[in-house]
Amino acid sequence: MPANFDKIEKLAQRDIAQLQHAEKSYGDSWRKRGGVGAFMMLARKFDRIENQSMKNHWDVFGAILEDPSSAGILDDIRDLRCYLYLVEAYASSLEVHPPDAK
Secondary structure, three states: OOOOHHHHHHHHHHHHHHHHHHHHHHOOHHHOOHHHHHHHHHHHHHHHHHHHHHOOOOOHHHHHHHOOOOOOHHHHHHHHHHHHHHHHHHHHHOOOOOOOOO
């Protein structure tokens, strides 16, 4: 089955709306503790996805089917995706100097 780019675009638009809404309440709290804190936030979300998938013999789709609730594994997947957007957007704003080529 080919990728459904229309669906992906809708997911991205929903993520943007969710991020804008969350920023009003939480601001930049996701990076309050720097890069290590941001990594730990990502790791915590992935740990939750891993634990739920492990119960289904590492079948993430099976885990989704087992708990399709709004607080289930899909919620963790959405949160991780949004946090990844935040990390990448912030990282792209940093002034990065590649090492000198020798």
